[in-house]
Amino acid sequence: MPSTRFRLNGVETEIDADPDRPLLDILRGQFGLTGAHFGCGSGECGTCRVIVADHAVTSCDTPLWSVAGKDVTTLEGLGSADRPHPLQRAFIAEQALQCGYCVPGILMSAAALLMQNPRPTETEVRSALDRNLCRCGAHNRMVRAVLRAANEMATP
Amino acid sequence: MSRAAPKLPVSLAANPRLSSWVKFDAKQVMVSPGKVEIGQGIVTALAQIAADELDVDIGRVRMVRASTAESPNEGVTSGSLSIQQSGRAIRQACAEIRQIFLAAASDRLGVEASALDIADGTIAGPGNVRTSYWELADEVSLDHDATPGAAPKAAARRALAGSSVQRLDIPDKVFAHRRFIHDTALPGMLHGRVLRPERSGARLASLNENGARAVPGLVTIVRDGSFAGVICETERAAETALGELRKGATWTGGEALPDESDLAAFLKAQPAESTVINTRLPTNIGAKASTLRRQYTRPYIAHASIAPSCAMAQWSEDRVHVWTHSQGVYLLRADLALVLKLPAENITVEHMEGAGCYGHNAADDVALDAVLLAKAAAGPPVRVQWSRADEMTHAPFGAAMAIEIEADLDAQGEIIDWRHSIWSNGHAARPGRAAQPALLAATELANPFPRMISSNPPQANGGGGDRNSVPLYDFPSWKIESHRLLTMPIRTSALRTLGAQGNVFAIESFVDEIAATRGEDPVAFRLRHLSDERARDVICAAATRAKWKPAPETGTGYGVGFARYKNAGAYCAVIAEIEGAEDVRVRKLTIAVDVGEAINPDGVINQIEGGAIQATSWVLKERVRFDSERITSNSWTDYPILRFSEVPAVEVELIQRAEIEPVGAGEAAHGPVTAAIANALFDCLGVRVRRLPITRDSLIAAIELAS
Numbered sequence: 024m025p026s027t028r029f030r031l032n033g034v035e036t037e038i039d040a041d042p043d044r045p046l047l048d049i050l051r052g053q054f055g056l057t058g059a060h061f062g063c064g065s066g067e068c069g070t071c072r073v074i075v076a077d078h079a080v081t082s083c084d085t086p087l088w089s090v091a092g093k094d095v096t097t098l099e100g101l102g103s104a105d106r107p108h109p110l111q112r113a114f115i116a117e118q119a120l121q122c123g124y125c126v127p128g129i130l131m132s133a134a135a136l137l138m139q140n141p142r143p144t145e146t147e148v149r150s151a152l153d154r155n156l157c158r159c160g161a162h163n164r165m166v167r168a169v170l171r172a173a174n175e176m177a178t179p
Numbered sequence: 180m181s182r183a184a185p186k187l188p189v190s191l192a193a194n195p196r197l198s199s200w201v202k203f204d205a206k207q208v209m210v211s212p213g214k215v216e217i218g219q220g221i222v223t224a225l226a227q228i229a230a231d232e233l234d235v236d237i238g239r240v241r242m243v244r245a246s247t248a249e250s251p252n253e254g255v256t257s258g259s260l261s262i263q264q265s266g267r268a269i270r271q272a273c274a275e276i277r278q279i280f281l282a283a284a285s286d287r288l289g290v291e292a293s294a295l296d297i298a299d300g301t302i303a304g305p306g307n308v309r310t311s312y313w314e315l316a317d318e319v320s321l322d323h324d325a326t327p328g329a330a331p332k333a334a335a336r337r338a339l340a341g342s343s344v345q346r347l348d349i350p351d352k353v354f355a356h357r358r359f360i361h362d363t364a365l366p367g368m369l370h371g372r373v374l375r376p377e378r379s380g381a382r383l384a385s386l387n388e389n390g391a392r393a394v395p396g397l398v399t400i401v402r403d404g405s406f407a408g409v410i411c412e413t414e415r416a417a418e419t420a421l422g423e424l425r426k427g428a429t430w431t432g433g434e435a436l437p438d439e440s441d442l443a444a445f446l447k448a449q450p451a452e453s454t455v456i457n458t459r460l461p462t463n464i465g466a467k468a469s470t471l472r473r474q475y476t477r478p479y480i481a482h483a484s485i486a487p488s489c490a491m492a493q494w495s496e497d498r499v500h501v502w503t504h505s506q507g508v509y510l511l512r513a514d515l516a517l518v519l520k521l522p523a524e525n526i527t528v529e530h531m532e533g534a535g536c537y538g539h540n541a542a543d544d545v546a547l548d549a550v551l552l553a554k555a556a557a558g559p560p561v562r563v564q565w566s567r568a569d570e571m572t573h574a575p576f577g578a579a580m581a582i583e584i585e586a587d588l589d590a591q592g593e594i595i596d597w598r599h600s601i602w603s604n605g606h607a608a609r610p611g612r613a614a615q616p617a618l619l620a621a622t623e624l625a626n627p628f629p630r631m632i633s634s635n636p637p638q639a640n641g642g643g644g645d646r647n648s649v650p651l652y653d654f655p656s657w658k659i660e661s662h663r664l665l666t667m668p669i670r671t672s673a674l675r676t677l678g679a680q681g682n683v684f685a686i687e688s689f690v691d692e693i694a695a696t697r698g699e700d701p702v703a704f705r706l707r708h709l710s711d712e713r714a715r716d717v718i719c720a721a722a723t724r725a726k727w728k729p730a731p732e733t734g735t736g737y738g739v740g741f742a743r744y745k746n747a748g749a750y751c752a753v754i755a756e757i758e759g760a761e762d763v764r765v766r767k768l769t770i771a772v773d774v775g776e777a778i779n780p781d782g783v784i785n786q787i788e789g790g791a792i793q794a795t796s797w798v799l800k801e802r803v804r805f806d807s808e809r810i811t812s813n814s815w816t817d818y819p820i821l822r823f824s825e826v827p828a829v830e831v832e833l834i835q836r837a838e839i840e841p842v843g844a845g846e847a848a849h850g851p852v853t854a855a856i857a858n859a860l861f862d863c864l865g866v867r868v869r870r871l872p873i874t875r876d877s878l879i880a881a882i883e884l885a886s
Contacts, residue, residue: 122218160792
């Protein structure tokens with residue numbers, strides 16, 4: 024089995040696996056990282072999004088080979104209860120979810136947005152999250168939370 | 180004046196043993212509701228109620244997930260009833276438990292109970308004497324039945340109820356802590372997948388297993404009649420093996436599907452059970468000058484949970500343990516017992532969180548799939564997860580509806596008689612309520628059970644297809660009739676609001692049309708026909724907040740919608756602001772809601788916002804698609820839902836009534852939002868769309884019909 028090297032949440036990683044396998048399958052299977060969720064398997068819902076380099080991608084249809092040598096960040100790598108990312112703090116402050124199954128992908132899309140555009144407008148936030156689906160209807164809270172996090176990050 | 184003897188809340192009367200609700204251990208309070216978290220925040224609201232009544236810090240409250248092993252049996256978590264049922268039971272049980280501990284503390288400390296206070300579980304009295312729930316727990320037995328005597332605290336003395344406590348589950352969900360069943364792995368767990376036909380009810384004629392047998396990691400192939408599945412060491416292998424099995428399968432038969440383009444004709448042509456839901460007999464009404472009749476339809480709607488349904492099961496001899504995100508662990512157990520022909524005691528069903536379900540989706544079906552596969556695995560636990568396509572095509576749908584309303588008007592255009600008729604499949608085919616199981620795989624076995632034709636809950640429980648069909652308006656006479664289909668080519672069961680969304684859409688559209696015909700303001704018309712003060716208050720609050728009615732502007736329209744959910748639950752009024760041209764865009768929804776006592780105001784607002792956005796999605800986008808053979812809307816591309824850039828602004832005003840028993844909020848907004856959007860469209864374009872969803876096509880059809 025060929026091996027693929029990449030950085031996973033900041034740690035150099037090497038894995039022997041079929042390079043055509045979806046990244047999501049590797050993350051949840053081999054690595055036991057369940058932050059990224061399976062929703063559709065065809066890149067339509069976005070709950071599996073992780074950041075590769077500085078873009079949020081749907082890991083369910085991203086083959087392992089395509090992340091060779093790159094940085095992969097999952098929700099586990101975004102922050103923790105002890106060291107939360109401003110987005111995680113903001114989602115709690117705004118109570119920005121209902122069931123929360125879509126949230127991992129939304130947090131990663133938002134994190135990628137803030138990497139590229141630290142002070143987005145509301146319209147830009149909505150546009151950045153447009154390829155993430157939420158079925159419970161927590162959209163507006165999530166948008167408020169992203170703007171809140173952006174604001175917090177901009178005013179240290 | 181005589182007073183009725185106090186009665187226990189229904190859930191407590193059904194599960195009176197106090198220890199089944201509350202236990203004290205290690206400086207914590209374990210609270211065991213029979214209701215489950217489905218993303219609605221119920222667990223937090225129930226923790227608030229318990230903490231308040233017991234006088235403990237909410238941080239000490241541990242909410243136990245429902246399980247048939249020891250939880251109270253509260254049926255199903257549905258119908259916006261969890262606050263009403265579980266909340267009242269927990270409040271009452273905790274009030275009595277508090278009294279029992281105060282009495283025990285009084286004995287131990289030698290102080291009158293009335294001189295004792297409880298703060299964060301410490302019971303203290305004059306002279307600095309003190310003990311606590313936990314010190315007394317060994318000597319105080321709660322293994323006895325609740326009695327109706329204990330009085331819960333007065334509203335004003337509650338510290339937490341009425342405040343927006345942060346939800347207990349949210350930190351786990353933003354920090355990727357494993358909370359969902361999907362993220363849980365049991366030791367030695369295998370992975371299963373089940374093969375389903377494209378055509379509903381098709382029989383598996385032949386199955387070539389060679390391809391699947393060659394897949395590395397295959398443990399076994401399971402077949403029982405038309406039920407076929409694979410068990411593998413990894414999820415990946417299970418997917419591959421299922422793909423191979425599909426190639427080797429040939430199917431025969433199956434049910435033909437109706438004409439999607441004319442659902443009303445189909446619904447009205449089917450054999451049906453007709454029921455008069457309600458009549459108000461005319462009293463000295465005026466002479467009829469004209470009659471107006473309109474027909475409204477809504478399509479089949481998918482629950483379309485963001486997560487595919489998932490379950491795990493593990494057998495040990497003739498006993499099985501099931502992990503599920505079902506809304507009713509006891510009801511699922513009852514159906515599993517029917518299928519397995521086992522005593523219910525041999526089956527333990529334990530809840531774990533899944534994604535929002537919005538009613539009866541495939542959660543229960545996948546649990547039986549897991550149980551059947553795990554039986555073949557004979558020992559190791561088996562996890563089964565449905566595919567996105569199966570979730571969108573094989574789970575039950577919300578039933579399509581055709582609704583006809585006819586009103587007789589007098590010479591002044593006032594309503595003197597009102598007739599409302601509904602044609603629809605039943606809106607409930609949940610497990611655990613009949614002599615036959617409601618689970619999908621049960622219909623596929625070699626000795627199959629028949630597919631359960633969905634029925635309607637009685638009006639006393641809010642009704643099904645007829646939910647919210649009885650007008651709240653003071654019309655002088657009416658007759659409401661429901662025709663429940665006795666055939667079911669497309670599988671239906673409970674979807675959020677059951678028939679209420681369709682009925683409120685029809686009533687509120689029709690009322691709006693009559694008001695417009697009279698040249699009367701639609702808010703004023705509604706108020707003139709409503710004597711219920713709480714109903715008037717929500718309408719006035721929404722209208723005031725939306726500055727009803729803003730000056731007309733080309734391309735913009737405003738509409739109103741109102742209902743009291745189930746005519747007995749939450750009151751909700753909505754003003755919709757839309758942009759209408761070729762496409763309709765909902766810009767803003769201004770909502771007022773009254774749930775009585777709001778235990779967690781932000782939780783109520785979150786539910787109303789979510790309901791409003793989901794309803795907007797139903798109205799503008801959603802429709803299960805099918806041809807004569809199969810459901811074709813099997814992906815998010817074919818079953819689109821509202822996206823971030825399309826979501827309207829939502830403002831919610833909560834009318835707090837701490838003295839009135841609380842009711843749920845999860846389903847209050849759907850009907851009023853639907854109607855408000857349709858009415859705003861008329862305001863904008865002068866066209867009544869009576870067929871949901873409101874798309875470019877249905878708008879063009881309505882314009883053609885009107886011209």
